[in-house]
Amino acid sequence: GxxxxxxxxxxxxxxGDSAVIKxxxxxxxxxxxxxxxxELGKRPQLIIDIRSNVGEKKDQRIAVTLNKTxxxxxxxxxxxxxxxxxxxxxxxxxxxxxxxxxAGTQVVVTP
Amino acid sequence: DGGITQSPKYLFRKEGQNVTLxxxxxxxxxxxxxxxxxxxQGLRLIYYSQIVNDFQKGxxxxxxxxxxxxxxxxxxxxxxxxxxxxxxxxxxxxLGTSGAYNEQFFGPGTRLTVx
Numbered sequence: 001g002x003x004x005x006x007x008x009x010x011x012x013x014x015x016g017d018s019a020v021i022k023x024x025x026x027x028x029x030x031x032x033x034x035x036x037x038x039e040l041g042k043r044p045q046l047i048i049d050i051r052s053n054v055g056e057k058k059d060q061r062i063a064v065t066l067n068k069t070x071x072x073x074x075x076x077x078x079x080x081x082x083x084x085x086x087x088x089x090x091x092x093x094x095x096x097x098x099x100x101x102x103a104g105t106q107v108v109v110t111p
Numbered sequence: 112d113g114g115i116t117q118s119p120k121y122l123f124r125k126e127g128q129n130v131t132l133x134x135x136x137x138x139x140x141x142x143x144x145x146x147x148x149x150x151x152q153g154l155r156l157i158y159y160s161q162i163v164n165d166f167q168k169g170x171x172x173x174x175x176x177x178x179x180x181x182x183x184x185x186x187x188x189x190x191x192x193x194x195x196x197x198x199x200x201x202x203x204x205x206l207g208t209s210g211a212y213n214e215q216f217f218g219p220g221t222r223l224t225v226x
Contacts, residue, residue, distance in 0.1 A: 006153075032213055043153070043201065051158040051211075074201070078168070089153055095207025097142070099215060101153040 002027040002094045006102025013109055019077040021105045023090035026071065030092040032067060033073045034099070038087045047088075048075070080109045114138040115218035117202050124189070124196065127194055132187045132221045134202030142208050143185035144215065146197040147171060157200075161208050176204045189223065197225045 001108045003026040025033075036044035050064045050073065052059045057064050061080075066073040068077040073092075077084055087106050091099040113218055124130045134143065142161050146154040156169030160179040174193025177213045185204075189196045200221045206212040 034214065036217075041222075043219050046214065048214070049214065089221075093213055097205075097213045098144075098156060098159060101152075101155075103153045104151070 002092055002098075004090060004092050004100045004102045006090050006105060008105060011108070012107045013021075013080050013107070015080060015082060015109055015111050016063035017080055017082055018086075019084070019107055019109075021075045021088055021090070022072060022085050022094075023074070023109075024070075024072045025085075025092040025100070027092065027100075028096050032093040033064070034091050035062075035064060035075050036091070037088045038089065038104075039087075044089060045110065061105060062077070077107075079095040082109050082111060085109045115202060115204055115216055117200075117218040117221050119221060120219065122221055124223060124225050126225060127191045129188055129190050130223065131201075132189070132200055132223070134185045134187065134218055136185075136204045136218075137214070138204060138206075138224045139182070140204035140206050140216075142179055142205045142213075143179070143184070144203040145169075145175070145177065145185070146201045146203065146204075146222075148201060154201060157187065171190055199224060 017053045038044040038048045050101035061078050063076045087104045090102040125195045144159040145157040158177040160166040164195045176188045202218040203215040205215045
C-alpha cells in the first residue's frame with residue numbers, strides 16, 4: 001500500500017524567512033497530493049493541493065512542487081508570519097481514492 | 112468543511128463501554144471517512160464508505176464498527192475491544208473517490224478519553 005514520509009518533524013523559522021516541508025510517497029498510482037494545516041485542537045484545513053498532471057502550483061505565499069519521477073512533493077511557505085505556526089500534513093491518494101498521510105511537521109514561526 | 116458536523120466535541124468513556132461518535136454532512140458527498148489522530152502523529156484511516164450502504168476497513172479497523180444507512184450520516188462505534196481508544200477522532204467527506212472529486216473536508220473532531 002501507499003507509504004508517505006514527511007520531513008522534518010519540526011521546523012523553526014524566523015518571521016519573514018521561508019519554510020520548506022518535503023514528502024515522499026511509494027505508490028506510483030498516486031495522482032493527488034493535498035496539504036493540510038492543523039492548528040491545535042482544530043480540524044485539518046486544506047491549504048493547497050496538486051495533481052499529477054502539474055509540476056508546480058502557487059497560491060499567494062504558499063506553493064507546492066511535485067516530482068513524479070522521484071515520487072516526492074514539497075510545500076514552500078514564503079515570508080512566514082506568526083499565524084503560519086501550526087502542524088502541516090501532506091497526503092497522497094491511492095488507486096481507491098483513500099489518503100495516506102505523512103506524520104506531520106510542527107512549524108514554529110518566531111517574531 | 113462547514114457542512115460536516117461531529118458530536119459530541121468531548122466524550123468520556125469508562126473501560127468496557129461502547130460509545131458512538133456522530134458524523135453528519137450536508138454537502139451531498141458520496142464518500143465519508145473516519146480517522147484517528149494520536150498526539151504528534153498523522154491521521155490513520157479507520158473505516159471509509161464510498162457510497163451509502165457500503166463501507167470498507169481502513170488501516171486500523173480493529174475494535175471499531177461503522178454503518179452507512181443514510182448518505183449524510185456515518186457514525187463510528189468504539190467498542191470495548193479497542194484497547195487504547197483515547198484519541199482525537201476526525202470524520203471527513205468527499206464528493207467521490209476518484210479524479211477531481213476526492214478532495215476531503217474534515218469535521219471539527221471528537222476528543223475521546225477513557226477513564
